[in-house]
Amino acid sequence: MNQISPLAFVHPEAKLGDNNIIGPFCYIDRNTVIGDNNVFQNSVTINYGARLGSNNEIFPGASISTKPQDLKFRGEETICEVGDNNSIRENVTISRGTASKGTTKVGSNNLLMECVHIAHDCIIGSGEIIGNSTKFAGEVIVEDNAIISANILCHQFCRIGGYVMIQGGSRFSMDIPPYIIVGKEPARYMGINLIGLRRRGFSNELIELIHNTYRILYGTGTRAENIAKIKNELQVTPEIQHIIDFAETSQRGIIK
Structure with missing residues (x-):
């Protein structure tokens, strides 16, 4: 049985699994599908087109499946998929897809720290740790088990390999291959991610x-x-x- 605060709004057409906790001032739109055992703390927004798995915890101010910040978007039917066992912290925003790919995807077992932004049509793998205020522009791909520190700016269409460590404050517009450390200014190869x-x-x-x-x-x-x-x-x-x-x-x- 779901626990829904009387101060929350859940659209009648939203599809909810079981044992979800939906706190006060949450908003769950139509055309949304939510699995089981999720915890939405207060003031979480689940927008049109969201597809959430199970056992996720979403913190206040987070907004999932937001309208893309892309002027080419014309209201086409697109979605945002989020897997299982994710911790999505305060004020994280994840946009849904555009006509380019149709779907924004976030895998499972990720920690997205406060104010992370994942733009339209990104593909974020599983086992990621993404630090505070890191921003991914559109159509970025991040492979599994990356550690991406705080305040990182990633150009659209970049690809980030698995098992990398990226130093906080980095800015880059090129691909980052797997298993390495990237840092300094301008961001560059610093060796392999030995400890990781x-x-x-x-x-x-x-x-x-x-x-x-x-x-x-x-x-x-x-x-x-x-x-x-x-x-x-x-x-x-x-x-x-x-x-x-x-x-x-x-x-x-x-x-x-």
């Missing part, structure tokens, strides 16, 4: 292989020459293949 990889159970041998891969990738040759050298000189495990694929398919170029 160890915490995630990467073996010392694999960490050394990743380190050697980036030593070559950021070497003196062209990107194509360095990738060919990686393929010829190193063992190409799935992790190394992912780095190769990421670099070869990057549309914006990888961060220097």
Whole structure:
């Protein structure tokens, strides 16, 4: 049975699962689907097109599936998908999609700290920690298990690899490949995310292989020459293949 405050508004067409707690001054619009065991603290807004999983906790002032801040948006039918077990802190905003992709996606087991903004058509993976006031412009992709610190500004269409650590206050407009640390001003490659990889159970041998891969990738040759050298000189495990694929398919170029 859901616990809905008499001071909350839930549209009659909203679809709610079971055991949700909806606090005072929450607003849940029509064309919304909400799973089970979610906690909406006071003053949470669940807008048109939201699709929420289960066991999420959403804090005051958060607004999910907001109208995109994109002048090309013409009211087309789009959605915003949020998975399970997320902690979405105060004043987080997540826009729904546009005609470009139709859907904004946020995975599961994420911590989105206060005032994070996720724009239209972004794809945010699972296991992320995203710090206070970090902003993602439209159509950004973040792979799983990234740690993205506070006050970061990410240009539209960028891709961020998994298992990265990005220093607070960074600004960037290029892709960030997986397993690395990015920092300083301007933001640049600072080495591999050694502590993060160890915490995630990467073996010392694999960490050394990743380190050697980036030593070559950021070497003196062209990107194509360095990738060919990686393929010829190193063992190409799935992790190394992912780095190769990421670099070869990057549309914006990888961060220097």
